[in-house]
Amino acid sequence: MNILGVSALVLGLAVFAAHALRLGEAGLCEAVLSLLGLLVSRRRFAPYILGPAVLLAGLLLAGAARDFIGFRLATGLPWLRLASIMAGVVAVCLGGGLWALSVRAAGFFGRGGDRPVPQAAAFWLAAGLLSVARAKVAFPILLADRFFPGWGWLEIALLGFYAAWLVGRMLAAPRWGVVRSRYWAAFSLVFFAQLGLGLAGATVFLMTGALHLPVPALIVAGPLYRGEGLFMPILYLSTLLLVGPGWCSHLCYIGAADDACARLGRKVPRRLWRGLPFLRAATLALAVGLALGLRLAGVGTEAAAWWAALFGIVGLGVMATASRRTGVMVHCAAYCPIGLVGNVLGRLSPWRVRMGPGCDACGRCATACRYLALTPQDLARGRPGLSCTLCGDCVGACGKGVMGYRFPGLSPETARRAYCTLVVALHAVFLGVARI
Structure with a gap:
């Protein structure tokens, strides 16, 4: 048979x-x-x-x-x-x-392993989304179609295989933080390598040939300054609905650098960080106010780009100094305004991380968290704070297994597998289409 x-x-x-x-x-x-x-x-x-x-x-x-x-x-x-x-x-x-x-x-x-359904689901989700993108976008959105017209289908299949393999790796890892950090870094390297090749003259690696600065704050500030161009805000909000604030820990092209810097440092005591995440509200107000002010003042695009570049350079400095020195993702947790938007609007998504019965507030999860989302007050409430990005590092660090993902109607383990499948599939899609 x-x-x-x-x-x-x-x-x-x-x-x-x-x-x-x-x-x-x-x-x-x-x-x-x-x-x-x-x-x-x-x-x-x-x-x-x-x-x-x-x-x-x-x-x-x-x-x-x-x-x-x-x-x-x-x-x-x-x-x-x-x-x-x-x-x-x-x-x-x-x-x-x-x-x-x-x-x-x-x-x-x-x-x-014992993860066939999540792996197959990741394949079909990635392949399906890429197929829709390929069919709906007016220009060749996949690189394979640009070099060899019609061969985008093969790229879709390969990215689907990659998503299936990566879900297997993630779910098999006792702590998936290391795997997440590596594939996130790989995505960031691919993203900026294509930007570098485009700037060097190989414009085939650019999305449309119309350059913009790769500063996440421009997702909000850019349309406010231009008065148009809602593609990135719509894409960002759609991602928030699917995976909540997971954009900031899995899909952001800049955040991987902050993650790498933080992993090189040793964490300082938590008491030094009390109230620091609220600085993002100030940087968000600054980004919005500056964008609107430049537009109302009639400042040209070139001058506005210099202001945006300065904002991004300061962010890189925060990564290289504060994040590297403290072992905490200071840029993402306390500087990046789009991260605050993601944390707030990400609550529209039903995905959550919660502590179940039996948590003794040992602090292992807080040690693993690099987003300042598990203070003693958060542990006492039984849930991470506002700056949580659903990265999942705390889930693997919990010695008693009481920390886990939550989704209405699903068990914690099923929710973990489903969230991993969804976010990895989106990572594969972004790997195929995310370019400047």
């Missing part, structure tokens, strides 16, 4: 790949064939990708069969043999897809 199931999977993918190639979609053909690597790997999450993929291929082939038969009927050409062949192909896809999702297939795909 396994031989028949595997054969149906291979045949279904091969036929759809040939169909894509016939349509001139070489990139889609290669993306489909890349799925065969999952069959060879026999990872536990593979059938949750292969099954839906082959079923979707069967559905698309059925649509193509309808068009082919309709054309032959309209032109008076023979159609019965074509209908029989296409029905057989669709039946093979249906059989292969259903087998992949069966109990018997679970015995064939037995390698890997």
Whole structure:
């Protein structure tokens, strides 16, 4: 039975790949064939990708069969043999897809950990969002399409595989803070490497060719100064609805540098930081007031850019000095105004981190937190403070396992897996499309 199931999977993918190639979609053909690597790997999450993929291929082939038969009927050409062949192909896809999702297939795909559903969900979420972005944006948003038109599909598949692999790594790590820090840093390096190449003359690496400063405060201040340009605010708010303030600990292109600086230092006693996070309210007021003031004063774009650059340079100085010296992410927790916006509006998202019954306020979670979100007062209340970014470092640090993610209707462990899946999928999407 396994031989028949595997054969149906291979045949279904091969036929759809040939169909894509016939349509001139070489990139889609290669993306489909890349799925065969999952069959060879026999990872536990593979059938949750292969099954839906082959079923979707069967559905698309059925649509193509309808068009082919309709054309032959309209032109008076023979159609019965074509209908029989296409029905057989669709039946093979249906059989292969259903087998992949069966109990018997679970015995064939037995390698890997116990996280197949989150890994497959990360693949489909990343691939789905990237596919929508590719279809809706008027210009080639994926780099593969810019260098090799039509090959964006292969990039989508590879980023989906990456998301699935990374979710497995994250959920397998006793403390996922190190893994998070590394993939966050990798995203930041890719982001700024593309900016550097664009500034050096390789404009293909830029999103549109219209440069703007990579200062997070401009997400708010930029539209206020220009009176237009709501793409970044809308993208930012959409992310907050999906993962809450997780933007600041997983997706921000600047925050990774603050994280790296903080990890190089040793933390100072918490009492020195009392009230410091409220400085962000002052920097937010400064950014908003400065943007509106420059606009009302009629200050030109070049002069306004210098003010924005100065704001960003001061932020880098805070990272290199205060964060490096104290082991706390001072830039993110006390300087960056967009972080305060994320903390406040992130409450619209239902995701939370909470302490359950049995917490003895030992302080291990506070030691792991670099966002000043777990003061003694926060521990007494049983929940992190306003500056929490849902990074999850405290969850792995809790010796009693009472610190965890919360989402209505889900257990803490299920909520942890679901949040990890969601934020990693968004990371993979941002890795593919986030450019200046």
